[in-house]
Amino acid sequence: MGYAIETNKISKKYDSFTAVDSIDLKVPRNSIYGVLGPNGAGKTTLISMLCTILRPTGGSAMVNGYDIEKQAKQVRASIGIVFQSRALDDILTGREHLEMHAALYGVPKDIRQERLDEVLDLIALGKKADEYVKTYSGGMKRRLEIGRGLIHHPKVLFLDEPTLGLDPQTRESIWDYIYDLNQNHDITVLLTTHYMEEADKLCDEVAIINQGHIITSESPKNLKRDLKADTLTITVDSPEEFVEKVKTLGFIKEAFLVDGEVKLMVEMGENLIPAVVGFASEQGFPIRSIELEHPNLEDVFIKFTGSKISSEGK
Amino acid sequence: MAEIEGIYTIWLRETKRFFRYRSRIVTSVVTPLLWLIIFGTGLGSAVRFGGNIPGGYQAFIYPGIIGQTILFTSIFSGLSVIMDRQYGFLKEILVAPISRPSIVLGKALGISTASVIQASILLILSFIVGVSMDPLTFVLCIIIALIMSVGLGGMGLVIAAFTDSMEGFNLIMSFIVLPMFLLSGALFPITGLPTWLQAAVYINPLTYGVDALRAATLGESALPLEISIIVIAFFAVLMILISALIFSKKEQSLM
Ligand SMILES: Nc1ncnc2c1ncn2[C@@H]1O[C@H](COP(=O)(O)OP(=O)(O)O)[C@@H](O)[C@H]1O
Ligand SMILES: [Mg+2]
Numbered sequence: 387m388g389y390a391i392e393t394n395k396i397s398k399k400y401d402s403f404t405a406v407d408s409i410d411l412k413v414p415r416n417s418i419y420g421v422l423g424p425n426g427a428g429k430t431t432l433i434s435m436l437c438t439i440l441r442p443t444g445g446s447a448m449v450n451g452y453d454i455e456k457q458a459k460q461v462r463a464s465i466g467i468v469f470q471s472r473a474l475d476d477i478l479t480g481r482e483h484l485e486m487h488a489a490l491y492g493v494p495k496d497i498r499q500e501r502l503d504e505v506l507d508l509i510a511l512g513k514k515a516d517e518y519v520k521t522y523s524g525g526m527k528r529r530l531e532i533g534r535g536l537i538h539h540p541k542v543l544f545l546d547e548p549t550l551g552l553d554p555q556t557r558e559s560i561w562d563y564i565y566d567l568n569q570n571h572d573i574t575v576l577l578t579t580h581y582m583e584e585a586d587k588l589c590d591e592v593a594i595i596n597q598g599h600i601i602t603s604e605s606p607k608n609l610k611r612d613l614k615a616d617t618l619t620i621t622v623d624s625p626e627e628f629v630e631k632v633k634t635l636g637f638i639k640e641a642f643l644v645d646g647e648v649k650l651m652v653e654m655g656e657n658l659i660p661a662v663v664g665f666a667s668e669q670g671f672p673i674r675s676i677e678l679e680h681p682n683l684e685d686v687f688i689k690f691t692g693s694k695i696s697s698e699g700k
Numbered sequence: 701m702a703e704i705e706g707i708y709t710i711w712l713r714e715t716k717r718f719f720r721y722r723s724r725i726v727t728s729v730v731t732p733l734l735w736l737i738i739f740g741t742g743l744g745s746a747v748r749f750g751g752n753i754p755g756g757y758q759a760f761i762y763p764g765i766i767g768q769t770i771l772f773t774s775i776f777s778g779l780s781v782i783m784d785r786q787y788g789f790l791k792e793i794l795v796a797p798i799s800r801p802s803i804v805l806g807k808a809l810g811i812s813t814a815s816v817i818q819a820s821i822l823l824i825l826s827f828i829v830g831v832s833m834d835p836l837t838f839v840l841c842i843i844i845a846l847i848m849s850v851g852l853g854g855m856g857l858v859i860a861a862f863t864d865s866m867e868g869f870n871l872i873m874s875f876i877v878l879p880m881f882l883l884s885g886a887l888f889p890i891t892g893l894p895t896w897l898q899a900a901v902y903i904n905p906l907t908y909g910v911d912a913l914r915a916a917t918l919g920e921s922a923l924p925l926e927i928s929i930i931v932i933a934f935f936a937v938l939m940i941l942i943s944a945l946i947f948s949k950k951e952q953s954l955m
Contacts, residue, residue, distance in 0.1 A: 437795055440951060463797035473788040477720050478713065489709040490796035492702045534792075 390415045390542050390574035391436060395445035398431050405431040407598035408445060413576055413591075418568050420589035421578040422683065428598040429578035430470050433546050436576070437467050450541050463491065466535030470546035470578075472527060476520035480511050480530050483519065484537055491538035501537050508563075509533035525556035532563065543567075545577040549584060561588055582683040594687060601690045606683060613681040613689060615639070616655030618662060620648040621674045628671045635665060655680075706798030707806040714777070714810020718817075728773060728818045732765045736829055753918055755830040760920075762829045763913035764886025766822050766841070767848070770815045771884075771906055774849045775877055777811040778856015782863050785952065794952060801944035804857060808940055811853030812846050819845040831917055840916045847932045848909040854939025861946045884910045890922050905935040 391413035398406040406428040413419040421429050434440040436449055438458040446453065452460040474483060484505055488498050506515055509529040514522060522530065528548065535543055548564070549557040565588060568575050579585055585592045586606045593603035602609065622628050625648050632650065633641045637658060640651040652658050655678045666673050718725070736758060744757030753759050784790040793803055823841055826833040859872060883897075884906035893901065901907050912928035915921035921928070 473792040
């Protein structure tokens with residue numbers, strides 16, 4: 387069976403407002419799958435349905451081969467979840483959180499200690515493991531939550547905006563952590579995010595969600611390739627004249643000036659740099675610098691929705 | 701088996717929380733003592749008390765104040781689900797592979813543990829108000845306290861399921877908890893009241909708990925002990941069933 391998660395027109399309405407609208411999602415086993423979209427797009431609602439906290443108002447879904455409505459208990463036993471908002475008890479220690487979780491998920495008593503040590507090692511809380519969670523930093527809390535979600539060896543791990551509100555350094559370490567986990571364990575990761583970079587770096591496949599709809603789903607590489615627009619940024623003397631000249635080249639889709647720099651929109655930019663440089667020196671415009679930029683997922687999002695992802699969804 | 705471990709795990713967390721909030725344990729003993737010593741002595745010397753209990757008014761309200769402690773602790777522990785929801789921990793519990801009735805039962809047992817510990821402290825301090833305590837009476841009172849706290853804790857859980865934020869707290873205090881306490885016969889005898897007041901007193905489940913405690917500690921009561929125990933046991937079962945049903949059926953707003 388190829389898919390860890392498969393949804394069939396899954397929908398959620400709050401009164402008359404449709405937060406998730408007929409979404410079909412197919413998440414291959416052992417992949418890292420990203421659901422990327424702005425705030426309010428319906429990511430948390432979608433995840434909440436998949437982990438059986440909310441009931442869909444339409445459609446259905448299978449997680450690990452279990453129906454999320456008819457076999458909710460089997461679904462819950464086979465998944466791990468890290469919620470967007472914190473789900474910790476201030477007055478318990480990190481270790482107690484893990485012990486409690488292992489007990490609730492029926493990890494056999496004889497291997498419980500082993501699992502606890504394994505996870506504590508992984509999330510590197512050190513001595514803090516035996517202090518109350520209220521003394522933890524944001525990054526430690528997040529690591530504890532991720533570690534907790536792993537202690538029963540789930541087949542699917544849901545991460546709802548795992549690095550929201552963390553500093554860049556902690557964010558990178560959590561990315562490494564998720565990546566290693568996926569490489570070394572038999573685990574499928576479904577993560578939601580509104581950080582382009584996160585989806586880009588981490589995910590094998592990305593579904594872009596906006597206002598409850600999936601707009602497109604592909605590998606980040608293909609999504610960006612479909613845009614067919616690399617940007618060459620060039621600085622030359624007398625850029626105004628150069629823009630007019632360079633427009634005559636057949637492979638240039640667009641050429642314009644931004645803050646005294648020449649921007650050229652091209653396809654497969656890396657192959658064209660020599661041609662552009664050659665043309666410029668022929669025409670008597672020695673190039674001071676040239677820079678190639680591939681499109682990012684932000685550009686993909688703009689292409690599909692006409693708005694930036696960082697702005698609110700509605 | 702997994703369900704039993706789930707119940708135990710939820711109970712364990714409740715109990716750990718209870719012991720870690722030291723200030724709550726202290727106030728939960730000091731407050732009833734203030735009632736007994738100040739209110740009991742003050743009102744006891746102001747009015748001529750009709751009952752013929754050795755120890756007078758102070759002894760009369762002693763089981764009432766134990767009932768009050770059980771009421772407050774149980775309802776507020778039940779309402780702690782609102783905090784669990786607000787601080788997010790409820791999600792961790794609700795998404796675990798154990799049934800909702802087991803969650804409710806674990807919570808209720810945790811609530812009873814807290815209430816019973818507080819009740820035992822007050823029972824041990826019975827000499828302060830001149831009530832004599834023997835082991836048998838003590839055990840009987842503990843059993844009554846246990847049954848009462850399961851029912852009242854279950855009631856707290858039911859209220860919590862319908863309350864989205866702690867803002868509702870004051871309303872619950874003014875419209876449910878305080879009237880229940882005042883209408884329970886904790887502070888005055890329930891025989892010989894005007895009919896309208898009597899009706900309110902008799903539909904209040906706390907009345908039967910207080911009356912049972914009074915029968916056990918003072919040998920004085922409005923109703924036979926067995927009747928009171930049957931009523932509070934019935935209330936406990938009913939509240940657990942209702943809260944288990946609500947937690948299974950109602951979609952909790954968790955985000
Ligand atoms: N309990 C609720 N009642 C009504 N509307 C809700 C509720 N929960 C979420 N919504 C709405 O559903 C939409 C999707 O929310 P959410 O799934 O949290 O988005 P995301 O996680 O992508 O930011 C939002 O517009 C939000 O306001
Ligand atoms: Mg969200």
